Amino acid sequence: EVQLVESGGGLVQPGGSLRLSCAASGFTFSTYWMNWVRQAPGKGLEWVANIKQDGSDKYYVDSVKGRFTISRDNAKNSLYLQLNSLRAEDTAVYYCTRGHTNVYWGQGTLVTVSS
C-alpha cells in the first residue's frame, strides 16, 4: 500500500524557517517525481515544487522561488521542503504527492506563519 506521511509543520513567526519531511513507503520511491502542494485555509490547491527522481531537476512556483528548497534522499525514501523567510501568506496545509499520473497524496502537515 502506498503511504506518504508528512511531518514538520507548526507555528512559526514571519521571517522564520521550517523543514517539512515526507516519509514514503509501499512503492519504489527512487523511480517517481515527487511534489509539494499546499492549501491555504478555505482556499484551493496550489502546486509548490517538484523534484526529479534523482534530484537533478527541481521546479518551483514563482511565489516561493529563492525561499523554499525541495530535496530528497532516495536511500531514506524521504522528500523534504525547506521553508525560509516565511510569510503570513505561506500559511497552509502542505501535502506531499507522488508523480503526475496515478497520483497519491499524504494527509498533509499544517504550517502557520503568525506573530
Added chain:
Amino acid sequence: DIQMTQSPSSLSASVGDRVTITCRASQGISNSLAWFQQKPGKAPKSLIYAASSLQSGVPSKFSGSGSGTDFTLTISSLQPEDFAAYYCQQYNSYPITFGQGTRLEIK
C-alpha cells in the same frame, strides 16, 4: 502560466443525478490533465489522470474526457459520498496549475 478555469464553481444536485464539471485551459495542454476529489477536512484523492484514465480503485461512475483546452469530469448516479469539492490540474508545463475548484452540494 496556464490558467485553468472550472465551471460551474458550485453545483447543487440530487442523489441519483448525473453531473458534468468542465475545465478549460488557457492554452493547449494535450491530455495532461488530472481530476481530484476533496472532502472537508481531508486530503485530496486522485480520480482521473491523462484526461480519461481512471486511478486505481476509483469506481467507474467517474469518467473524464477531453484534449487540448476543454475537459470534462462526469459523475453518474450520485451517491451521498460523492458530494465534495472537485479540482482539475494541468501538468503539461510549469508551473503546474489547478482550477479554482467546483463544490458539489446536495440539493
